[in-house]
Amino acid sequence: MLHTLAVHNYRSINTLLVPLGPLNVITGANGSGKSNLYRALRLLAETAQGGVVNALAREGGLASSFWAGPELVSRRMRDGSVPVQATQRDGPKRLRLGFAGEDFSYAISLGLPESNSGETRDTPSFFALDPEIKREVIWAGAVYRPAAVLVERKGPMVRVRDGRDWRLLSQHTASFDSLFAQVGGDSHCPEVLRLRELMRGWRFYDHFRSDAEAPARQPQLGTRTPVLHHDGRDLCAALQTIREIGDPEALDGAIDDAFPGSRLQIEAYDGLFSLQLRQPGLLRPLKAAELSDGTLRYLLLVAALLTPRPPTLMVLNEPETSLHPDLLPALGRLIIQAAQRSQVWVVSHSRRLIAALEQYPECRAIVLDKELGQTQVLGQDSILEQPLWRWPD
Known part of the structure; x- marks a missing residue:
């Protein structure tokens, strides 16, 4: 540390x-x-x-x-x-x-x-x-x-x-x-x-893409991915890796904490991985292309923070971007969980997220x-x- x-x-x-x-x-x-x-x-x-x-x-x-x-x-x-x-x-x-x-x-x-x-150069x-x-x-x-x-x-x-x-x-x-x-x-x-x-x-995470053309919204070729890429392009593979060799209970808990009653599914066809989110009241799961920017960004943060290969230092720059304020307490609990395995830096403007993180006794607020x-x-x-x-x- x-x-x-x-x-x-x-x-x-x-x-x-x-x-x-x-x-x-x-x-x-x-x-x-x-x-x-x-x-x-x-x-x-x-x-x-x-x-x-x-x-x-x-x-x-x-x-x-x-x-x-x-x-x-x-x-x-x-x-x-x-x-x-x-x-x-x-x-x-x-x-x-x-x-x-x-x-x-x-x-x-x-x-x-x-x-x-004192050097002499011809050119x-x-x-x-x-x-x-x-x-x-x-x-x-x-x-x-x-x-x-x-x-x-x-x-x-x-x-x-x-x-x-x-x-x-x-x-x-x-x-x-x-x-x-x-x-x-x-x-x-x-x-x-x-x-x-x-x-x-x-690891530094400050440039997750969530636009309509973001790779995380598209089916991607999947291989075991214990470390999420800094732009989130291998989201599906990273989530499935957590489910298979990481902490699947923590993954399901993080989804339910933010979206009560929801379940995350990863589908694989011919080596291509795609993400689906099943929510209560809907007759079919939502595909990654249908998710809001905030929902997709939260899933990206879940994949980064629950990595099966925790780094010595993880830095999150304004992770609250695009997230609804109601998601910030769940994100705070997820960051606190990660801080028990890695040293974590969070650069933030959000008072609600900061208040959630300050519940952790070893949180150091630097103003x-x-x-x-x-x-x-x-x-x-x-x-x-x-x-x-x-x-x-």
């Missing part, structure tokens, strides 16, 4: 330390920075997939992703005594992301290429604006200490701790590749492999606010109220 998420110099986030529990509900007013916090977590996941540079490029490049305000917002700026103005920067401009886990913790620092690197590179990975560190425990460092990367060099000494693993690591891509398969650093596989297992354009966690008014975190040097 992650205990702390740390973000520095990313969009509306100057510096943010978020304490985490088994179930985390991220909420706040529109424009408070919920989406930026969610995107920062996705960027962290991309480091293990080898796609963090491409992900930043899709966001408009690293330069446009930097926090646009001053490095330090002073007390006098906050009370209006002086205008918001640039302050002297202590070091180079970096986007930094990190998390503290139970066993291992990780941090990455990205920056723009050095303009005076300038077309990729001169690509961000570079400047620093990566994996350490034991939750709080960074030099003595706890297990693997570190400085520029192109990667080394791993070997007793009281260090073993050099790579001297020419590409600036656009994470150490997970370079040394993730090296038998001398199992920590990298373990952390990489853990982060690759994180975001914005002051002078800077995203903050409400209630973290002093350093003593923040989780303990140190960035690597």
